[in-house]
Amino acid sequence: MKNNKRKYLSFLALTILSAIFIPHKLLFANNKKIINPKLSEKQKNIMFNEDTERPYSSPLNNEKRKGFFHCANCGAKLFASNAKFDSGTGWPSFTESLPGAFKTKIDYSFGVKRTEYHCAKCGAHHGHVFDDGPKSEGKRFCNNGLCLIFKPEK
Ligand SMILES: [Zn+2]
Numbered sequence: 345m346k347n348n349k350r351k352y353l354s355f356l357a358l359t360i361l362s363a364i365f366i367p368h369k370l371l372f373a374n375n376k377k378i379i380n381p382k383l384s385e386k387q388k389n390i391m392f393n394e395d396t397e398r399p400y401s402s403p404l405n406n407e408k409r410k411g412f413f414h415c416a417n418c419g420a421k422l423f424a425s426n427a428k429f430d431s432g433t434g435w436p437s438f439t440e441s442l443p444g445a446f447k448t449k450i451d452y453s454f455g456v457k458r459t460e461y462h463c464a465k466c467g468a469h470h471g472h473v474f475d476d477g478p479k480s481e482g483k484r485f486c487n488n489g490l491c492l493i494f495k496p497e498k
Contacts, residue, residue, distance in 0.1 A: 376467035379418045390488045391417055391468035394453070394460070399434025402489020407436070411496040413487075418466035420445065422492070423485070429478055436492065438485040439477050448473065461485070 376392055389395040404413075413423040413436075422445040423438045431437035444464055451460040451472070458472045470491045477484035 376462075379466055380416065383417060384490075387416060387490045390490055391470075394451075394469045396471075397435075397488045397490050401434075402436055404436045404489040404492055404494060405430075405434065407494050409494075409496045411494055412442075413438075413492045413494050415463045415466060415468060415470075416491050416493050417468045418463060419493075420463055420465040422446070422463065422470070423487075425494075425497075427485075431484060431486070433486060435471065436487045436489050438487065439479045439483055440481065441485060446470065 378388065378392070383391070386395075386397070390397060407425075407428070410425050412421050412425065413428075414421055421442055423441055427438040427440045429437055429439060441461075446461040447464050447467075448459050448461045451458045459474075460469065460472050462469055468491060471485060471487040474484045474486065475482050
């Protein structure tokens with residue numbers, strides 16, 4: 345009886361410890377999928393391994409035309425051009441996403457609490473959202489340009 349209780353307690357402790365220490369990458373891996381077979385290694389690393397592109401490397405930083413920004417993996421519409429602004433960070437930045445475009449989760453990598461967002465349709469990582477945006481709602485979506493495809497309005 346005592347032995348069983350001990351077994352149960354160590355099982356419980358193991359469950360709790362693994363819930364804390366198993367990387368989130370593994371837990372979230374199952375709902376992510378590569379849809380676009382033409383994604384480059386760099387794109388895959390950002391979208392599925394939570395890498396980040398170098399600041400000021402994306403041509404989309406200077407994109408000022410009217411249109412929509414789509415997910416480079418699944419093609420879902422994510423941002424409208426009127427939400428884009430120059431944040432000075434070197435990454436394409438937006439004050440808001442289209443409704444339901446993303447799912448968020450809290451990310452503790454580098455010991456800093458940040459809110460990471462993923463495409464709601466394919467699960468690909470796109471960037472982080474911060475509360476220091478220029479509008480009254482205060483959001484700043486900091487997006488990797490490599491994860492986006494811009495389609496100008498015709
Ligand atoms: Zn997507």
